[in-house]
Amino acid sequence: MTTFASLADLSAAVGTELGTSEWHIIDQDRVNLFAEATGDHQWIHIDPDRAKDSPFGGTIAHGYLTLSLIPVLAKECYSVDGVRMALNYGSEKVRFPAPLPVGTAVRATAELLSAAEVPGGVQAVVRFTISSETGPKPHCVAETITRFYAA
Template sequence: MEHTVTTFASLADLTAAVGTELGTSAWHTIDQDRVNLFAEATGDHQWIHVDPERAKLTPFGGTIAHGYLTLSLLPVLAKECYGVEGVAMALNYGSDKVRFPAPLPVGTAVRATAVLVSADEVPGGGVQVLVRFTIASEASPKPHCVAETITRFYPAA
């Protein structure tokens, strides 16, 4: 599957696309430096993430990325999957059903596929969308993260 991005000309066009795949991001390799920076930012220094020598002795064979680091990739991956024109702002409203089915070994390249699950009007003229992102790699038959994100889009005046 190639990197594909869908750009919608309007919120109405986005709403009409419920049930469709929106796109697939480019590949992004998760390296140890990124994992270490995430550990510093969050205070989560668990050794399975930050101690490569100790982690070699585990069934993983090395360090693995934090689940929340994998989830935090969604902003960059999402913009590589889809976009909406004519929007004044987009607000992160939250996430549903976040799961980490498989560990993500450091050094692995991942990408996301986005599917538009629902789109509903909200007060103030906006549209609330639920998008299911699946973050996967060629290294695992299971995805590393599956999350449904909720975003509210508001049209430009």
Template sequence: MTTTFATLAELTAAVGTELGTSQWHTVDQDRINLFAEATGDHQWIHVDPRRAKETPFGSTIAHGYLTMSMIPVLAKECYDVQGVRMALNYGSEKVRFPSPLPVGTAIRAKAELVSATEVTGGVQAVVRFTITSAESAKPHCVAETITRFYA
């Protein structure tokens, strides 16, 4: 389910509501390896399947920051703000990784609009993303992202 806002005023009026839920996306070893290459984080629990098999996880696990870095693609499937000149990532707050994300797990995100405040030329929105899977009772990532939408 994707929520579309025609204006920034509509977005602002939606504070406190759920914006949508993304499709499922499987996090495979190729994605984990590419993230390791991009960031230089080659910690064995992420990139060495043979060694990771001997851990309590039984397999490699995704980097927490990889899970978080998927928010842009998941967000597009949760909500859309039309009629804006541009949207800029302004940062994140309260980022947590409550449970590890094993390789091969399909994840999705639920988005909730926490706040929307006027800034010069637009609106600053804080959206809480909760990234979950069917395999875990706890979320894999909970992050409040800050985006500035400019009219």
């Protein structure tokens, strides 16, 4: 994990890898809770018996569940000291190249793509690649936009 002492230090790190998170297992309970929260009860996510006969051989996590892991994974990749607050400003180029089988452990790697001054702080674009040891393709690749405001 990388810890930046200031927004200036963060800005100076454009083009570098920020860190890799710990492994997190995506279990069926988490998938079911996500389905309940979002109303997405598609059988491929919540019905293990039916999903056994699918092309995936079992249930898979929702793509948006995988994307929603970024805040917890990001905290394990990098931090910035000397900020009053950090706000999620959006995402760009979100992709789900490979399905994520339930029961799989995932982790994220973060790369700082850009950092630009905004009133009161810095807007950073970080590419998160969420992958596992189960296959050659990542399960999610997303460029997130975060605004960090100076303390």
